[in-house]
Amino acid sequence: MPDFIAQWLNQNEIFTTMTLMEYWGGMVTTVQLVFLSLVIGLLVAVPLAILRTVRNPFVSGPVWFYTYIFRGTPLLIQLYIIYYGLAQIEGIQETFWWEIFREPFYPALLAFTLNTAAYTTEIIRGAIVSTPNGEIEAAKAYGMNWFMRMRRIVLPSAARRAVQAYSNEVIFMLHASAIASVVTIVDLTGAARNIYSRFYAPFDAFIFVALLYMLLTFALVFAFRKLENHLLKHQRPLNS
Amino acid sequence: MKKLIIAASCALAMASGVAQAQESSSVAEGTEPRHLRIAFDVPYEPFEYKDENGELTGFEVELADAMCEQMNASCQFVIQAWDGMIPGLLARKFDLIMSSMSITPERAERVLFSEPYYNTPGGWFGPESFDTDVTDMEAMEGKTVGVQRGTTMDTYVTEEMGGVVNIKRYTTADDMVLDLEGQRLDVVFVDYPVGEQTVLNKEGFKEVAEPVKLGEGVGVAMRKRDGEIAREVNEALRILKENGTYDAIMEKYFAYDIKM
Numbered sequence: 169m170p171d172f173i174a175q176w177l178n179q180n181e182i183f184t185t186m187t188l189m190e191y192w193g194g195m196v197t198t199v200q201l202v203f204l205s206l207v208i209g210l211l212v213a214v215p216l217a218i219l220r221t222v223r224n225p226f227v228s229g230p231v232w233f234y235t236y237i238f239r240g241t242p243l244l245i246q247l248y249i250i251y252y253g254l255a256q257i258e259g260i261q262e263t264f265w266w267e268i269f270r271e272p273f274y275p276a277l278l279a280f281t282l283n284t285a286a287y288t289t290e291i292i293r294g295a296i297v298s299t300p301n302g303e304i305e306a307a308k309a310y311g312m313n314w315f316m317r318m319r320r321i322v323l324p325s326a327a328r329r330a331v332q333a334y335s336n337e338v339i340f341m342l343h344a345s346a347i348a349s350v351v352t353i354v355d356l357t358g359a360a361r362n363i364y365s366r367f368y369a370p371f372d373a374f375i376f377v378a379l380l381y382m383l384l385t386f387a388l389v390f391a392f393r394k395l396e397n398h399l400l401k402h403q404r405p406l407n408s
Numbered sequence: 409m410k411k412l413i414i415a416a417s418c419a420l421a422m423a424s425g426v427a428q429a430q431e432s433s434s435v436a437e438g439t440e441p442r443h444l445r446i447a448f449d450v451p452y453e454p455f456e457y458k459d460e461n462g463e464l465t466g467f468e469v470e471l472a473d474a475m476c477e478q479m480n481a482s483c484q485f486v487i488q489a490w491d492g493m494i495p496g497l498l499a500r501k502f503d504l505i506m507s508s509m510s511i512t513p514e515r516a517e518r519v520l521f522s523e524p525y526y527n528t529p530g531g532w533f534g535p536e537s538f539d540t541d542v543t544d545m546e547a548m549e550g551k552t553v554g555v556q557r558g559t560t561m562d563t564y565v566t567e568e569m570g571g572v573v574n575i576k577r578y579t580t581a582d583d584m585v586l587d588l589e590g591q592r593l594d595v596v597f598v599d600y601p602v603g604e605q606t607v608l609n610k611e612g613f614k615e616v617a618e619p620v621k622l623g624e625g626v627g628v629a630m631r632k633r634d635g636e637i638a639r640e641v642n643e644a645l646r647i648l649k650e651n652g653t654y655d656a657i658m659e660k661y662f663a664y665d666i667k668m
Contacts, residue, residue, distance in 0.1 A: 196439075252583075255590025270592055319537050352576040352587075362577060364556025368494050 181374070182367050194359030200356060201273070202345050204339060205280035212285040217292035218318065231289065236319035238286035244347050246283060251275040251351045261297060272351040280348075284341050291333045295326035328399050339385055346381075356380055411570035418453040432523060444637070446472050447488040452581075453605045454661040455508050467661040471525065472506045474653050478644035479666040491579065494518055497631060504641070508599070510560045520632045522641045524625030525649075526658075526666040527610075530561040532617035533607040534588070534595035542595065542617045545572050552576060554584045554596040560623040561597045581606055588613070601662070625668045 220231040238246065254260060254269050268274045299322050307317045349358035360377035364370050448469065451457040456466040464485055478481035486502045497505055497519060511521045515662040532542050540547045549572055555562040557577040565575055576593060585606045587593050596607065600619050607613045628641050648654045649667065658667060 232508065252586050252590070255587070255592065261591045266591075272592075350579065350583075352578060358577075361557060365491075365562075368515060370495050 169287075180372075182363065182369055182372050185242065187363050190354070190359045190363060191356070191377065191380065194356040194377075195357075195384075197273075197353060198342075198345055198348075198355040199384070201277060201280060201314055201348060201353070202342050205284055206341060208277075208281045209284035209288055212281070213288035213292055214291040214323070216285065217296060218386065220289060220293045221296050235286040235289050238283050239290065243279065243283050244345050244350070247276060247279040247347060247351060250279045272348075273355045276348045276351060276353055280341065280345065283344075287337050287340075288334065291330050291337060292317055292326060293331035294333075296322060298329060299325055331392070331396055331399055335388070335396075338392070339388055342384055342388065420639050428548060442637070442640075443478065443484070444476065444481050444504055445484045446476075446488050446504045446506050447486045447493065447496060447502040448602070449490040449493065450487055452508060452602065454601060467526075467657060468506045468508065470657045470660070471648070471654065472504075474657065475504075475641065475644045475646055478647055479640050480485075481640075488540070491494045494629070497629060500631075503630065503634065503637065508626050509629050510623045511625060511627045512560065518632075519629040520634065521627035521629055522638055523645060524627045524668040525645050525654075527621070527625035527668045528595055528666050529600045530601035530620035531603040531615060531619045532595055532597055533603045533613060534616040535591075536612050536614055538595055538616050540595075540616075542597075545569065548573050550574065550668070551594040552592065554578060554593040554598075556581060556584065556598060559599065561599065564620070564622055565580065565597055575646050596637070601666075 216231050220228050222228050251272060254275065260266055303321050304317065305327060307321045312320065345355060346357040348355045350362055354362065356377050360373045362372035427530045444527060446465065448456040454466055456464065472483065488496050492510050493505055493507065496502060540551065542548060542666065548569065552574045553565055554576050555565050557579060562577060581598060581602050584596055588607065589598050589610065595616060630638050654667065
């Protein structure tokens with residue numbers, strides 16, 4: 169460890185090895201929670217987005233309703249309903265579901281996943297419906313059936329159009345995950361709140377955690393720029 | 409122009425404030441009533457809460473009233489959430505905190521405390537079926553204990569049982585009681601009167617262990633630079649404790665002694 173860091177650690181009362189470990193634990197929880205909810209959310213969102221573009225209202229209607237509900241209410245409320253609401257159901261403590269919902273992690277994961285899946289569904293749906301007609305007609309002219317058209321033409325081209333909007337959703341999700349701390353999860357924000365209430369030093373505790381969130385955000389922005397460069401290579405001018 | 413006027417009046421106010429501070433020792437008591445803003449975090453029954461008419465009331469509110477009268481000060485009551493209590497005090501949003509703030513060395517780094525004016529023990533509450541001895545660390549191994557974040561009960565559990573039990577920290581007592589009812593918590597360790605009002609009011613819950621006396625008691629918190637106010641507050645509290653006013657207010661709210 170460089171000398172100046174060691175010196176700084178010795179001089180202050182707040183950022184001891186113990187509190188840094190608490191922040192680290194919080195960071196691990198935040199990354200787990202956000203990563204899992206984004207991955208599951210994306211896996212759920214792709215089929216839902218396709219269903220959402222189907223003409224039959226009995227197919228697209230329920231998906232529309234789901235995204236409308238989850239985009240129309242605050243994530244905090246959704247988390248409260250899932251975390252506290254489920255525990256109020258008579259007899260749930262005796263079923264195997266309680267093994268899952270007893271810990272705050274899974275209710276939070278469920279709320280985050282449902283929320284991000286709703287937004288992602290709409291992002292992907294927007295990208296699907298804006299597929300140029302010519303591409304679809306060309307695919308039909310080649311004799312591709314619906315499934316092959318989706319797999320080879322519509323979804324890859326939609327992914328290119330969706331990636332920029334989706335990168336915003338990912339960053340919003342990281343920031344929204346801060347509310348996990350209200351249901352006793354010690355994520356980054358939870359760790360900051362614990363440390364704040366122990367030392368009564370709001371600036372130190374929260375500015376440090378803000379820096380950690382910024383670090384995570386920069387990592388995400390960087391990763392998405394790489395991905396965009398890869399996916400949108402064909403749109404760049406030749407001599408760059 | 410407007411800005412100039414504001415700046416000028418600010419400067420004037422500050423200058424007169426300094427002048428007053430210098431004079432205050434020579435000025436006779438009671439010439440100009442001191443104006444104090446006192447912060448409470450509600451609801452925290454029976455210390456501070458709103459009655460059916462929405463009026464602020466409770467043990468500390470009445471004590472604050474009596475104290476202001478004793479100090480000949482005009483007081484204004486401010487509602488402030490617990491999380492922002494000390495920052496709000498330091499940011500001069502109000503001048504005194506009388507919201508059951510226990511005196512701790514960490515807090516005393518930031519604020520100036522009066523002499524303690526009450527102390528309540530921490531109480532262990534749990535479901536009827538809970539029969540573990542909370543002082544037996546082996547038996548408590550792996551149990552989930554709920555506390556309110558940043559309270560002396562939190563500090564106690566963190567220090568005494570940190571590696572043994574699973575600690576869950578809550579912002580409000582209501583959320584904690586909900587999780588106790590939902591069986592996410594095995595037991596809660598909470599300020600005794602709060603547990604009495606919330607947990608014991610519910611069917612199927614009991615006090616599971618002897619109350620634990622914690623800390624140095626509760627004091628009025630002020631900014632460090634307000635030594636003069638602190639002196640007056642201590643004087644007023646001392647008189648109230650001696651002349652029976654304190655006891656009368658305490659008996660209205662408590663069946664047991666919390667006087668310090």
